[in-house]
Amino acid sequence: xxxxxxxxxxxxxxxxxxxxxxxxxxxxxxxxxxxxxxxxxxxxxxxxxxxxxxxxxxxxxxxxxxxxxxxxxxxxxxxxxxxxxxxxxxxxxxxxxxxxxxxxxxxxxxx
Amino acid sequence: xxxxxxxxxxxxxxxxxxxxxxxxxxxxxxxxxxxxxxxxxxxxxxxxxxxxxxxxxxxxxxxxxxxxxxxxxxxxxxxxxxxxxxxxxxxxxxxxxxxxxxxxxxxxxxxxxxx
Numbered sequence: 197x198x199x200x201x202x203x204x205x206x207x208x209x210x211x212x213x214x215x216x217x218x219x220x221x222x223x224x225x226x227x228x229x230x231x232x233x234x235x236x237x238x239x240x241x242x243x244x245x246x247x248x249x250x251x252x253x254x255x256x257x258x259x260x261x262x263x264x265x266x267x268x269x270x271x272x273x274x275x276x277x278x279x280x281x282x283x284x285x286x287x288x289x290x291x292x293x294x295x296x297x298x299x300x301x302x303x304x305x306x307x
Numbered sequence: 308x309x310x311x312x313x314x315x316x317x318x319x320x321x322x323x324x325x326x327x328x329x330x331x332x333x334x335x336x337x338x339x340x341x342x343x344x345x346x347x348x349x350x351x352x353x354x355x356x357x358x359x360x361x362x363x364x365x366x367x368x369x370x371x372x373x374x375x376x377x378x379x380x381x382x383x384x385x386x387x388x389x390x391x392x393x394x395x396x397x398x399x400x401x402x403x404x405x406x407x408x409x410x411x412x413x414x415x416x417x418x419x420x421x422x
Contacts, residue, residue, distance in 0.1 A: 198349075200349075204347075230410075238415070238416075239413035239414060239416055240350070240413050241413070242410045242411070245410075283349075293355065293401070294352055294355070295352070295411060296366075298349055300349070
């Protein structure tokens, strides 16, 4: 079983839609969680960290459910420019400098 | 925009050749990392470094080696390239004092094809 699992998608949504991605992680002792964005054939970039109480950054909302070992990302009012792959990332419990990446969920926003 | 650079961006080379992938960052970060990513797959950590003269192996076994003689430079070397080494190699760096806890900044990557 992979340490971080995501639905690969693709999620095809119209502009303006709300879309949610989910991710599960296997190590219950993990402490740090992130969403990275990776455009096609480009490098990953940090989208947002995920805090225990949930956090919001503009149209993006991240939530963490430790009991279910589950992380989510909600995107409201989708834009064409949101089309990308969204990577769920967990810092290793044994070494927080080591990030464990999911395979990513691909989002395609159409006009 | 992160100041982390990788060269070459693309490399096609024959089996058995020695290659070095270059990675440099101008942010003064102590920590640097090398990842390998195949198309549609997750990134796998192959090497990392906490600073000058520090190198550690990552979670994915790799025949490559790394060195860290200067803070800003973290090259990766394959002594004898094989077709199984064909992949994208991404370099990253981070700093405890960065803008987000554990944020890693990635270079643009090197796409390696071994014939």
